Amino acid sequence: MYIEKINSPKDLKGLSIEQLKIVADEVRAGVLNRVSNHGGHVGPNLGFTEATVALHYVFNAPEDKFVFDISHQSYPHKMLTGRAKGFLDVSDMDAISGYSSPLENPEYDNFEIGHTSTSIALASGLQKARDIIGGTENVIAVIGDGSLSGGEAFEGLDTASEIGTNIIVVVNDNEMSIAENHGGLYKNLKLLRESNGQAELNFFKSMGFDYMYVNDGNDISRLVDAFNKVKDIDHPMVVHIHTEKGHGYKPAVENKERWHWSMPFNIEDGSLKAINSKESISSMLGHWLLDEMKRDEKLVVITAGTPASFGFTKEERLQAGKQFIDVGIAEEEAVALASGMAKRGAHPVFSDFATFFQRTYDQLCQDLAVNGNPAVFNVLGATIYGMNDFTHICFFDIPMISHIPNLHYLAPTSYEELIAMEKWAINQDKYSIAIRVPEGPVVHSPEEYDTDYSDLNKFKMAHCGEKVAIIAVGNFFQKGDAIRQSLANDGIDATLINPRYLSGVDENMLDGLKKDHQIVVTIEDGSLDGGFGERISRFYGPTTMKVLNFGVKKALYDRYDVNKLLMDNNLTDEQILSSIKSVLNIY
Amino acid sequence: MYIEKINSPKDLKGLSIEQLKIVADEVRAGVLNRVSNHGGHVGPNLGFTEATVALHYVFNAPEDKFVFDISHQSYPHKMLTGRAKGFLDVSDMDAISGYSSPLENPEYDNFEIGHTSTSIALASGLQKARDIIGGTENVIAVIGDGSLSGGEAFEGLDTASEIGTNIIVVVNDNEMSIAENHGGLYKNLKLLRESNGQAELNFFKSMGFDYMYVNDGNDISRLVDAFNKVKDIDHPMVVHIHTEKGHGYKPAVENKERWHWSMPFNIEDGSLKAINSKESISSMLGHWLLDEMKRDEKLVVITAGTPASFGFTKEERLQAGKQFIDVGIAEEEAVALASGMAKRGAHPVFSDFATFFQRTYDQLCQDLAVNGNPAVFNVLGATIYGMNDFTHICFFDIPMISHIPNLHYLAPTSYEELIAMEKWAINQDKYSIAIRVPEGPVVHSPEEYDTDYSDLNKFKMAHCGEKVAIIAVGNFFQKGDAIRQSLANDGIDATLINPRYLSGVDENMLDGLKKDHQIVVTIEDGSLDGGFGERISRFYGPTTMKVLNFGVKKALYDRYDVNKLLMDNNLTDEQILSSIKSVLNIY
Structure with a gap:
């Protein structure tokens, strides 16, 4: 095996394209080995295997700086930068996180990253500092199509373009966010794919970037050619590569949403190694909302790219029809949308993990609470028993939310109290309400809960x-x-x-x-x-x-x-x- | 005078184009009367006078819903919706705020608005709710070119486009933000202006919007034609109008940045009625930073569209050269940029009002503090003695900033302590530092302050x-x-x-x-x-x-x-x- 001898990207340099393909296959096998045993992001990493090998073959990390958006596609990079054992050897897997992390590898990982849409903005800082200090390295941001909908990605493009010097944005377009993509921008990505990058109407060019398209983003030789062409370029460049999410693993190609992330599974057939049969309160809440929609035609459930976090799989989304809206990774829009909908008499409910509500603090304050519009926000995962990765801690929600004037934050103690509060919050028209969904083992209670919570702050x-x-x-x-x-x-x-x-x-x-x-x-x-x-x-x-x-x-x-x-x-x-x-x- | 008889937009309906022009001139005179006596936003309102008259002539508010971004161009709208006295009569001016406000006028103002880039996102909520509830009204978002750089505006465009039904975004392009525009996007606006809207490369079309360009955005008859064409349209539409900031008032046309906003002034020559000769600590800080740059080549001062808030007028910006960067209204980018720059060894300092730091909470947490990158953030205006408009309150900064893990928030008590802390913060390489600039009357102190603040939390x-x-x-x-x-x-x-x-x-x-x-x-x-x-x-x-x-x-x-x-x-x-x-x- 080659991979065992690759301790850094420098060990790729002497290889032929044919050898690089073997390395890519070994990396893919390593990714599959890890995620099948340990769980993790499957589809995005499998699809970006060839591109990562090509990037590290052409560019010279750590001198050249990589920034991987949200880290969902950073596993192959980890394998090529001295961390292959965390993929090949089950006993070493815990030592490696699922995210980009300078704490784990200060040489090749430039930032701790777990939230989306940050890569170009962070990279623009590397770009500007290089120009001030006088370096000559390439700055490369890797961003998936699903992350492009976040406002920070747009702000990053806007500034990087104005800075005007070397920055290479690799857009990994696998035609998917976690679930399907949403938003007007994606029509343009489709047009660009269908025109082999030739369409005059080009979002990236309109932002002032130079542009190149690679249709076969899983073909190493084409990728190496493309990256060689843009290496050391003297202006901002987008390389838009079309990849296949889940490439090389049939179940992941056939059901891309299911295989964005997975618990440990059997590689042969993709079946899960252990079935989680525990009740999940956020899924129960999702099902209740779906049910409630039938009684309340004005109820609209909103997600910002994470519908599964409250049990809205494709089937539930189809059932909800117009009463469901996924704004993509765009939490600011989600909150402003909810406020606008509430103003016009609809009953919007936006649910998201606490850590992602951080991305829309000002909208909670300004677009919502200053107006007092009666939208409802379900804060998920806010517990020490939830996600425990560095960048995904959800238990700092109370300092964040509870001090915002005119936003009322409720904390139910059981599933039944949660539903009582939801019912009231959805049907009242005076207050902006956030609800801390009580996570951990589901608690049921026979207590008769109040139906009216408008006597605020009454314990x-x-x-x-x-x-x-x-x-x-x-x-x-x-x-x-x-x-x-x-x-x-x-x-x-x-x-x-x-x-x-x-x-x-x-x-x-x-x-x-x-x-x-x-x-x-x-x-x-x-x-x-x-x-x-x-x-x-x-x-x-x-x-x-x-x-x-x-x-x-x-x-x-x-x-x-x-x-x-x-x-x-x-x-x-x-x-x-x-x-x-x-x-x-x-x- | 017509204006005194216009109590609502309905009173415009019977007028001829020539009469509408007289109304516009009267509105302009009213705006000038108010801002010269009371202070306020001058240039943006003067430039948008004709467009507002045309909008209210063509559309039917309050059935049709308007959302004015940041409210800097909402004064003419206020004059046409029953609030003319707040402009014509000095004794009534205090009753009217400088911002869109349903508290002030529940019929015609849909949201309390004082932060930028929110209009399209809020309007998308009105759009979606209308579709769910079954209305037929037009939803119109008015946004200045300077506000387009904010991520929320982009997220709003992306979702409104996907919703796919009637929404009309009027882009008021006066070629200026508060100061000059910044970012790659503005090259595209320029191209569109120069091609009379005909260029194939079109940011708005790439986002899935239909598009129309009006070159003379201060010509009522052309505006009426344009708005009539898009009224009741069944899909998302951008009307890009080219206006002159400060139109009709020579001093404001000749020095657009100076006249974005003004204290009370003499209309004849534009001289201020009272000169504020008090020291301002934020300007003193700006001057110190400019000076410090000469000693420290790695020091880079960052603003998000508000350089004057710390005394960086055009002259200071020219002096600072490459050591100054204005990212436009894009606070998320500003913080991520600073984090990236600090990572690469530069000394970035980003200064902004506390109320605008709300717009970048997640970047403070994730892009910055989780990484511990040694960037410096000056929090301005955090006092009850500062801006006191509904949407601009700055004294909720401590709950927002001080509980973020790994971000250290310092509070100097005098100008000299501020500078001592700045020096240390800029030159250390271990901590992410925010500094609460001590506002109010400038306090000088002969005390010998510490030069090292790395013994954290030592009172x-x-x-x-x-x-x-x-x-x-x-x-x-x-x-x-x-x-x-x-x-x-x-x-x-x-x-x-x-x-x-x-x-x-x-x-x-x-x-x-x-x-x-x-x-x-x-x-x-x-x-x-x-x-x-x-x-x-x-x-x-x-x-x-x-x-x-x-x-x-x-x-x-x-x-x-x-x-x-x-x-x-x-x-x-x-x-x-x-x-x-x-x-x-x-x-």
Whole structure:
């Protein structure tokens, strides 16, 4: 095998085109070996194997700088830059992340990247700095067609074009985003493919870029020719290559959406190694929304390129018809669209992972909340039990969302409370509402939940006790209840409160606690800094009430063990109990 | 005069083209009357006068829906929709804001708008909702060329195109942003102007829009023809009109950047009615940066379309040469560019108003802080003494910025401390740094400030006393000192602390205060919710220390009186003193 002898791109340089093809096949086999055993992005990486071999053959990394958008197509690059063992050897796979990472490889990976549409903008910084400092290297941004719809990609193109010096944007066009592509731009990509790049109407040229098209983006010799032509070019260049998503692995070619990403599977037939039969609350919510659409013709479900995150597979999307809209990777548009729809009397619901709501902070503030338009936003994955990659941490949502004036952030504690809040939020016409979908194991509750949440910031007293009051937020409500029960074993009849609202406090209820409580404890599945608990601490600051806030310390986290995370943050039930007792002087 | 009889666009309907021209001249005179007496946006409104008259003549608002991007060109619209008195009569001017506002006029203004690049995205929501609900109205987004560089505008175009039904985007191309335009896209606008709209290479068509060009965008009869042609069109349409910024007012035509916005002026010669001779700290910072560039060839100053906000007029920009870059209205690009530049060894400094940093939250998190690249961000205007329009409030910056992991937010208390922190931040290579520029009256201090701030979150003890400790943040440090002195008159020798860092606490110093202090007071020129003070409250929550947080309550604010705002928020020196004494039981 060649791949085992390739420790850096320099080891490709002496090879013939025929040998490079063998390397590409070995890289493809390595990618398949990893994703089938470990899970990961399948289709985009398989389709970009030949292009990566050709890029590293023609260009000279690390002097030449690569930036891989969102990293979905960076596995072949990892294999060619000293990390092949993380693909070939099952025991080494955990050491390698699924994303571009200078922490993992400072020489060949230039940025930690996990969000889309950032590559050209980041590369424009490498371009400008090179020009200022006086370097001569090539700057190469690799971006998939699905990432082009994000505003940051457009802003990056606009500036890189004006800078006017060497930058090469490789557009990997496999005719797909995660699901199908959406947006007017894609008509132009289609026109360019169909005209073999010859159409006069050319988005990239209209942005001031020079342009080249390679129809067979899985043919190494053509790719090497193309990249040789643009190497060391003195102006901004787009190389638009047409690749096949999933190339070389039949199941992935035949069902491209299914194979964008996969849990571990059997290579022979593509069947999953383990079936995840657990209920998923976000999928349940998606199904409920699909059902609700039939009763409410004004209800429109919005996604920004990630419909599967709430269970909207192709079938659900077809069923929803006009009541579903995928704006592509374009979260700013998703929020502004929702605000506009709400203004005109429709009932828009936009759902996305918390980490991606970061991409639309200003639209939440300005396009939505300043206007108070009654759109509904489901914040998914906001838990320490969710995605744990460096760039995909979702539990910093409360500091981000809960302090925006006029945006109301609700935290249901069970599936039934989630649905009660959804119903109210969708049907009211006064407030901009975000809902923190309670992730983790699905909790069902027979409780009769309120149907009207317009009495804002009114907490719910779940159990009225004394001495200690526990305010347990959202999906940590059950944890709060467990601690209450443990305290009962010690003879303390603690109060338990479901705050329900994350964007304000119930001053009446908090005032009432002063009478017969000494300690108020807050527990949240999220950040301590700027979190829910700090507002409670502020409220009691001038009083004799003691307050204990439990949550996660502000830091960067990556592929953590969740039990260790709980321990490190003093968040196990035992630790919380012991902290409470210590303040009570009970040991 | 016609204008006094026009109470709604319906009153335009019977007029002839010649009469419409008179109306336009009267509108122009009204705009000039307002801005010369009251200040406001001059050039964009003057240039869009004829187009607004034509739009309201052809379309039927309020049934047809208008969305004016950023509102810089919405004054003529206000005059034609019942608000002419706010332009004609000096005593009525305060009642009318400079921005599109449903609070002011629910019938004709569809959204509160003050940030750029949002119009098409918001309009796409009106478009989609109309289609779902079954309306037949026209949806019209008006956007200036300067706003097109923002990613949200691109995302809006992409989705509106895919929706595929009636939406009319009027591109008001006056060849200018606030300053000159920047970005590759503008080459295409130029090509389209020069080819009278006939060039095959057409950005808007490449996005899937139909397209029409009107070269004389200040000629009512041509505009009426054009709008009549696209009225009730069944698909997405761009009408690209070429207007003259400042049309009809010679000084504004001759110096377009100066006349984008103006303080009150004498119409005859354009001279300002009052010269603002006060020092501005942001301009002083700009001048220092310009000077520093000569010593540091790697220093690059970045703006996103607002170079004047830190005193970079045309002359400064020319002096800075390659060490200055304006990315246009594209804050996401600005932050990503800075991160990329820092990675490659340059010294990028991006300065912008706090309210516009909202537009790049994810880039601060992902492109920058996750990578820890040593770029520097100056957060301008973050004070209750700054811009006070609904959409331009800048004092919610601490909740937004200070909880982002791995981004360090510093708050200098004087010009000299600002420069000390800038020097360190620009020359270090380990941390991503944001600096809260201390706005309000410029404070100079003879203090010897530290030159190294890498001992993160180390607060500075300014005066060591007992009983009461005042932690006074940034530009409220002097306020804290005034309160300390007042307490001294009451025989209390209070401690005074300059925290310097907003993104963490100095646990050692806070622990030390427990010994001989009963109360810790925090004072910040910013939001209580998610602010600096709450972290101090959390720290002392389990202890007997009492904590008082002073800051501004979370709410929407608009054109407030700052003294009333202080009173309402318990923020006057007297109120703060009285609150402290009340907790101390001193009356």
